[in-house]
Amino acid sequence: MSQAARIVLSLAYIFGLMMNAFPQSKYGLLVLGFVLAAVLPRFWRMGPRGWVWILAGTIAFLAAFYFQLRVPEPAENDISQFVTAADIEAEDRIVTVRGKVMSSPRLTRSELIQFELAAIELRENRRLEDGSFDPASQIPQPVTGKLYVTVPLLQGTGLHPGLEIPVTGMLYEPTPATNPGAFDFSSYLAWRGIFAGMRGQEIQWQDVRLDGNSSFWGLWKIRQRIVRAQVEGLGSPEGQLVSAMVxxxxxxxxxxxxxxxxxxxxxxxxxxxxxxxxxxxxxxVLAIAQRLSDGTKFWLGTATLVLYAGLAGFQASVLRATIMGFGGLVGLVLQRKVRPVGILLLAAVMLLLYNPLWIRDIGFQLSFAATLGLIVTVNPLVKRWDRLPVTIATALAVPISATIWTLPLQMYYFNVVCTYSIFVNAIATPLLSLITIGGFISGIAASIYPPVGSVIAGLLYYPVGGLLAIVKFFSQLPGNNIAVGTIALWQLGILYGLIGVVCLYFVWQGQEKQEGKKLESPSWVLWVLLFLFSFGVVVFPAWHTANNLFQVTVLDTRREPVLVIRDRWQVALFNSGDTNTVRYVVLPFLTSQGINRIETALAMRPQTANNSGWQTLLESLFIKRWYYPAMATESEIGSEAMLAAVRSKGGLSVPLSIDSIGQLGVASVQQLNADPFLWQLQIRGQTWLLMGSIDTEMQTQLIATGGLSKVQVLCWSGAAMSERLLEILNPKVAIAFSDSLNDETAKKLQVRQTQLFWTRRDGAIQWTPEENFQTILNTR
Incomplete structure (x- = not known):
């Protein structure tokens, strides 16, 4: 079989897995194979024969079925089935799950220890009226499946893979993305075969035992020795950085x-x-073993690859590189020239045969794209820059090639462009190479005798410090990330199609030059037009959408209301939420919308634990005008740092007193009450009222003052409201922005034929004049 045929068949399998994004496309792939078999051989006589294209279509067709066959599904006794059957609303439902730790514990941003647990048995721990446990609930039930577990930091100290532990806590069902641009936690876990989570409270260490099938001196132990030795030699965070880079x-x-x-x-x-x-x-390793025989180099290199893959956790990107490295070693022993593209495709096919779900792994996709870019793009660039020294040309070509091939994926998944990426990578690559090699030598020494590993790691102090200084400097420059908004799959396909056409042109040009033919280089005008077309593929659809858009979004934050009002290019933000809300809700939403600046923003009330995210937001975005409550002192709103941050970027901070009117773009805002908060907004002729948790006494006072009137949209905490208050407000639409919704109030609103939304159930709520109110989750 020819090299071209092998490439076609490999790509057919990969393409068949990718096309599962379009369920009905698998039949089209089969038909496409027959069409190409009939058409292509007539125009491409040097290409694969007709039977290859028929076989390719069949492989792509079968690959789609194979992917669906391997999609994880919970078993009948999977622990997630218990969560579904249980009363999820009951927060006092405490269970004990015994299982085996399957992953290395990691520290989360919330200072919790997170790990995966293979469940074995479960006890429900139901209590009787006298406070004692129901004996029937203490009988262990056999279960299967994996859990995503988090436990307090002190409880998780000392955990490692292979331990069989009992964890007491509350089970929950992972939630899908409830806000545009947010991380889909539920899908992420589902693709890993995890359908339930657990908020662990306690690990019963007295009942912990080591799994008999696990070795105490496993790879995790070697990994731990290496990390500890490097931290001792360099301190924190330099030591952790070297360990992470290795x-x-x-x-x-x-x-x-x-x-x-x-x-x-x-x-x-x-x-x-x-x-x-x-x-x-x-x-x-090969440089050290250069005087040894090829056979010795092969086995030494193979052992190194296997050991490193195990220490790194057998990740898809590492396994891909390991297979390619092994292919290179085979070529070394056989004294044959290795074709990098062929090995890359072979590695991809082998890994995707083992686990076809890796086709959706972002790390696998980026690794594959970057490697392909380095293989097909670096040499042509270096040859075109023949006037530069080879070292400099290569230092520029490597990051440029990797960036070109990974940029479309970065925009597709993360909706941003890292402005300084190419330059930073070019100047940091020598340091990265030095630290990685030094860290690897330190790791080998630490696995044998940790003090020696610490000494070697200490020699990297200045290179690591230099790398951290470079990264810190560029991370603090303005415009280090530009949000481009969400791009569609068809845009991703066009971008990679353009990249592929350019690369094929250079390959064809190289072949023509080898045959002695003189070719003229394309005019620079053609390259400019190609760049502008690529730029337009991304920018024009976003520009067209934004140029005709008016949208109000009530984000799902569960605690504090956060509204984003967008009028074409003008963006206004009402409230911020806490730091985690900004990090996981507000910023991802703004990034997915391609928003890089906020014209006006308003802090709903003095800074509290639930409204403390402004500083985090200001670190990422420019706010032109920021309103804050006039009655709050600078210390109350944390303003000494916050106001300085606003002013340092050229923004204005404006105090807003009760009953005075501020302007959030096209919306006017007025504070009616401070605590509990009560704000009124006028948006496109509609009156919106944002109301906190107001008790019965306060509701009576508000009714008595006569300051309330009819509204079109009510956003409230989901708490109980009196019949009289609802009669006065008489909203057409009501939105509850909290974790709980009062059943009696919900019934009253339904009787009044008020359209009711609840962010916990419906996700974020968006309103546009054309489509009215729309929900993110289709659960209504």
């Missing part, structure tokens, strides 16, 4: 501040075990 950030708890900075400047790949690390490590 083993990947999944193997070590690197401070989130450092992770965020690397992501901001487009260097997240440095903290993920990937082909870059495998290439350096394998190259170092």
């Amino acid at each position: 083993l990947g950030r999944r193997a070590v708890d690197l401070p989130y501040e450092i992770r965020d900075r690397f992501i901001l400047v487009g260097m997240a790949h440095a903290l993920a075990a990937s082909g870059f690390h495998v290439t350096l490590i394998l190259g170092l």
